[in-house]
Amino acid sequence: MQPITIRMRRGILSVLLYVFLTPHFSFNVQAGTVLEPPQATVTGTVTDSTGKPLAGVNLVVESKHIGTISGLDGSFSINAGPSDVLVFSMVGYKTLSVPIGGREEVFVSLEEDVTVLGEVVLNAGYYTVSEKERTGNIVAIGAEVIDKQPVGNPLAAMQGHLSGVNIVQNTGVPGGGFEIEVRGRNFINGVSDPLYIVDGVPFGSQSLGSTSMSSLIVGGDISPLNAINPNDIESVEVLKDADATAIYGSRGANGVVLITTKKGRAGKTRFDAHLSTSLGSVSHFLDLMHTREYLEVRREGIVNDGYGDLLNDPAFDFIWPELKTWDSERYTDWQEELIGGTAYRNNVQLSVSGGSAHTQFLVSGALQNETTVFPGDFNYKRASVHSNLNHRSKNGRFGLNLSTGFTHEVNDLPAADFTQSAYTLKPNAPRVFDEQGNLNWENNTWDNPLASLEETYGLESNTIISNAVLSYSILPDLVVKSSMGFTRYRLDSRRTLPSSARNPGDGHTPQSSSSLTTNGSYRESWIVEPQIGWKKQWGGFAVDILVGTSFQEETAQQLVQRGKGFPSDNLIQNLAAAETLEIITDTDSEYRYNALFGRVNLKFQDRYILNLTGRRDGSSRFGPGKQFGNFGAIGAAWLFSNETFLANSDVISYGKLRGSYGTTGSDNIGDYRFLDTYDVTGQEYDGTMVLEPTGIFNPLFGWEENRKLELAMELGFFKDRLLVNTSWYRNRSSNQLVGIPLAATTGFSQLTGNFDATVQNTGFEIDFRSINIKNRRFSWSTNFNITVPKNKLVAFDGLETSTFSNRYIIGEPLTIVKLYRSHGVDPETGSYDIEDYNGDGEISSLEDRQWVEDFAPELYGGLGNTLSLGNLSLDFFFQFKKQRAYNTMGFGATPGYGNNMPRAMLDRWREAGDVATYQRASGGLSLIPGTGPFQEVSNLAVSDASFVRLRNISLNYEIPSRDSGLDVNVYLQGQNLLTFTGYDGPDPEQPSNTRLPALRQITLGLQLSF
Structure with missing residues (x-):
């Protein structure tokens, strides 16, 4: 490009037009001329100290609005003048300034920098901030931690970290x-879910499943977060204290979880393929009684109950077939049969990314197929697309x-958990x-557990998350x-319960026992958040101001129906064929929210x-006069390491x-709770559908409030190694929103309102990171965190x-949990000695x-290590967690009792004077209630449940590419x-005997990039 000269006699208007149309150029109006713009294209390559190309290095021309990013092979190309200076920067490497000096090719080697704390940028939601500041x-x-875990839900990858x-x-x-x-836990109403933000969009984590559908997924808890593929996640930040969460106002009382998905990088078009297969199994079985032991204790219990003589009467064989008609030598390990299978997970993900310095793109698609450890052909399938x-325009x-x-x-x-x-x-x-090959009912003497295989339970869901951010710099400091x-x-x-899943000996017919339950639900939300930000620095003083507003609307519907009495199991998929139709849930809600927020730094x-x-904040969940709430926070920091007395410290x-x-604050109470509300009962009266009242008018309740205080110290030693x-x-939470119980005579079970109660959470947290060894061939780093929490109900007026x-x-x-106090087994009576606290002579009252x-x-906390030797790495x-829980x-x-039981119960009381762990055996037939049920909710039913778990291990080997352009990484991972x-x-x-525990998994994977 030839030098350009603008003569002043053309007028100031011409100058202004030229400045606006050529914002990349620097002007110095002297003697009627403007300085030369960049005249040459400078190319080159960026490598590390070992000569390996570095991709993603930020490169700018000093003092100008010109920049680019190095490609996958470390190459770059940029327009610059012969006297310009190029500045290279990348997290983990020291920033380097290189004068061009008239060269057309520049080769740069960056030196690794242990001190990267100030360069690590954290997502704080509406703004970003360096970890140091x-x-x-x-x-x-x-992603470097998430990608090394074979999990299907983002929360699984966060456990312990x-x-x-x-x-x-x-x-x-x-x-x-x-x-x-x-x-x-901050609130008495039990709601503890944080606010989830996915790429800037609030995402509802509450399940739309129904407890009427399946006991397999606890409480119908189908996690919506399964829709977020962990392999698509770049980072997850959790905001905890008031300074971090107050900008989210009423939605940040329980913390904020920010999920940021991956983006494309400038450079050559890159293709990535990720293939993996996993094997999963239950990691621990209970030590249960074998047949001989079980039958001995079972027979002993019946005799102790006084029914021993009936064991010899054939007329009563149907009562205890396990002792009379079943094979007494037969043994089946039901844990192996019902939950001892192998679960398989196959995952395929393909992506393409790349772009120029101004436009980057990424498109990825993934397929996952996962089976269960249960008998039968069951699976979970997920297909996802992320883009x-x-x-950014050329002028930035x-x-x-x-x-x-x-x-x-x-x-x-x-339809049920076999656990x-x-x-x-x-x-x-x-x-x-x-x-x-048919279900065996053994002459109608038992309920076959695999009858559940005759039932069907199917779920299908679709999730869309989309966000667009438009920005424009009006001035260099104003956006x-x-x-x-x-x-x-x-x-x-939908869940079907055909008559074939019932014991035919019970007299069930399709008309009397078959049913179909369906659940159709959706949740839809949109949000718009205009913002304006201004940054300015004067010498040693800098200010950063952000002002914005939120407009959000969410609608939700749920319809759960049940049809009963189908003329044939073949018609069970058709609700119209049911003899009766019941509406279990029919809700339609709308939620509006708007806010004005700001930040001054x-x-x-x-x-x-x-x-x-x-x-x-303004919320539609409160009545007139209570809809708005004000929230805020102040945070301060002193970087004392920047003081002169520590400027030359070799330690700190x-x-x-x-x-x-x-x-x-919080408005997490559901919609329309301040209004009179009604619901359909599913029943009719004289041909008219019946409505029942479900809520009573109360416009007086308002926002819950959580006051948060935090003090912290952060230290780095030895150049932040x-x-x-x-x-x-x-944290102190007050003005608790709970259901205030009402007398049954009012026709309502509760009234939503504010309780004058205060809940306090205190705690101490430590995060530790160290770089133990780092050289060209070998590195070793350690991460450790521990949390010591304490929850307390500080005040509750009228609690007694x-x-x-x-x-x-x-x-x-x-x-x-309030429990009975047990003194163990009375050696004389053989019964559990339960303390009669109120002295009324009975153990029955609360x-x-x-x-x-x-x-x-x-x-609770976690300890992790990462070791790397050449192309081989091990994580x-x-x-770990220290806690207490119900034991067996x-x-x-x-x-x-009729069911099988742990072998530990062989240590039972049998005669006077025995010192035993468990009481005398009982067949459950005694007319005098024993103390066993009280023992199950006593102090002795609770014990230490602390554990240390190898949550994840990952062995990776990067196969040398030998300049082929193909990067290959093979890994072996283990979970739990x-x-x-x-x-x-x-x-x-x-700790539950009704739910399938988390599985032990081993994964073999392959990653290809070219």
């Missing part, structure tokens, strides 16, 4: 849900980011199939943008930081004191006289349940491989 508490997990975030998997069945708490387009002023994801799920599962049957079925029960998002979640499920001399955030390389205080972050927090008096105690956690146990964890991560005695405390615990139940993480 954040004033709030934000913890993050990246983040301080202050407690995640429990509800079931090992594919598609099941998770429970998550960020810094404990992202990122564009206009920006566009478009992200879209679509997921289709099909879950074909049995409880696996633990309780009699060991000498008959074969499940007869010689003809306006708007985020526009849309989500839609549709779920359809002040920084002085790169060491004193003040952050102010605020939000005014980074030090920061920070603190925050503020308020967030060792980082230690410690935090203390106290309320219906909550049997559930809560002031000064104790919300997670307590007043006798005064022993308090807390099932919340006392502490392993241990999760909580699932059954009386030997001799080992668990170290003294707990005697099925699984300490999820």
Whole structure:
């Protein structure tokens, strides 16, 4: 391009037009001329210290709005003048300035930099902040950790990795849900879900499943988060304290989980293929009685109940077929039969990405097929498509980011969980199939567990998440943008119960026993958030201001119907053929929300930081005069490592004191709770459908409030090779929104309102990161986190006289359980000695349940290590938790009942003077109720359930490409491989005998890139 000269006599208008049309050029109006624009194209390559090309290196021409990114092979091309300076930067490497000096080719080698804390950028939702300069508490997990875990739900990949975030998997069945708490339970109503934001769009995590559909997925909890493919995630940030969450106002009381999906990078078009296959199995079986042991204890129990003589009377053989008609030598390991199978998961993902310095794209598609450990041909299928387009104009002023994801799920599962049957079925029960391959009912003497295979349960869901962000720089320091998002979640499920699934000996006919239950639900939401941001720096003082507003609307519908009495099982899929039709649930709701929010960040001399955030929320879930609430926070930080007295320290390389205080809130109570509401009962009166009242008018209740306080210190040693972050927090939640119980005579069970109750969560968190060894050939790094939480009900006016008096105690956690106190087995009587607390001579009243146990964890955390030697890397991560839970005695405390039981029950009382763990055997036939049921909810039914679990291990080998352009990575991964615990139940993480525990999995995978 030839030099351009503008003569002043053409007028100022010509100059202004030229400046606007050529924003890349720098002008210096002297003697009627303008400085030369860039005249040459400079090319080159960026490598690391070993000569390996570096992709994704940021490259800018110093003092100009010109930049690019190095490609996959490290190459770059940029327009620059002969006297310009190129600045190369990349996280993990030292920034390098290189004068061009008239060259047309520039070859650069970047040096690794251990000190990268200031360059790590965290997503804080409406803004980004470096880890070094954040004033709030934000913890993050990246794709480098998520990709190494063979999981189908993002929450599964987060377990144990983040301080202050407690995640429990509800079931090992594919598609099941998770429970998550960020810094404990804040509200009496039990709602603990944080706010989920996916690429800037709020995403509803509440299941639209129905408890009427399937007992396999606990509570109908089909997790909507399964629609987010973990392999599509770039990072997950969790916002915890007031400074981080207050900008989300009423939606941030339980924390905020920000999920950011992957984006394309500039460079040559890149194709990636990811193939993996997994094998899963139950990791631990209970030690149950064998046939001889079971029959001995069973017979003993019947004799103890006084019915021993009837054992010899053939007329009563039908009562105890296990002792009389079944094969007494037969033994079946029902755990092996019902939950001992192998689950397979096959996953295929293909993606293409690339682009120029101004426009990058990514499109990926994935297919997953996963089976269960149950008998039968059941599976969960998921197909997902993810795309992202990122564009910025040449002058850098206009920006566009478009992200879209679509997921289709099909879950074909049995209608019931076989886990409880696996633990309780009699060991000498008959074969499940007869010689003809039909279900064996053994002369109608038992309920065949595989009858559930005759039932069908199917679920299909579609999820769309889409977001567009438009931005424009009006001035170099002033940016306006708007985020526009849309989500839609549709779920359809059906469950059939044919008469063939019932014991024919019970006299069932299709008309009397067959049923079809259907659930059709959807949730749809849109949100628009215009924003304006201004940044300015004067010397050592910088200000960053953000102002925005939110407009959101969400609609939801759910219709659950049940048809009964089909003339034939062949017509069971047709509701119109049912004799009766019942509407179980019929809801239609609409939720509107709007807010005004703002942030002011002040920084002085790169060491004193003040952050102010605020939000005014409006919600349609409250009545007139109560719809708006104000929330805000203040956060401050002192980077004392930037002070002169530490400037030359060889030990402390980074030090920061920070603190925050503020308020967030909650309107998470459901829609229309302040209005009179009615629901369809599904019944008719004189030909008219009956409505029943479900809610009573109360416009006086308002926002729940959570006041959060935090103090923290962050330290870095030896050029940040060792980082230690410690935090203390106290959250106090008041104005609790709960259902106030009403007398039955009012016609309503409860009235939604505010209780003058305060719940407090305090805790101490430590995050530790270290780079133990790092050189050209070998590196070793360690991550550790631990959380010590404490929950307490601080105040509750009128608790003693309320219906909550049997559930809560002031000064104790919300997670307590009131139990009987047992002194063990009385050596003289052989019965459990249960303490009569109120002294009325009976053990039956709730007043006798005064022993308090807390099932919340006392502490939890994780320890991970990453080792790398050349092209070989090894990652392993241990999760640990200290807690208490129901042991196997909580699932059954009386030997001799009809079901099978743990072998530990052989230590039972048999005669006077015996010192035993379990009481005398009983066949469950005694007319005098025993103390066994009380023992099941006593202090002795609770024990330590602490554990250390090898949550994940990953071995990766990158095959040298030899300049072929093909990158190949082979890996072997394990999930839940080992668990170290003294707990005697099925699984300490999820202590239940009715749900399938999380599976042990081994995965072999292959990644190809070219």
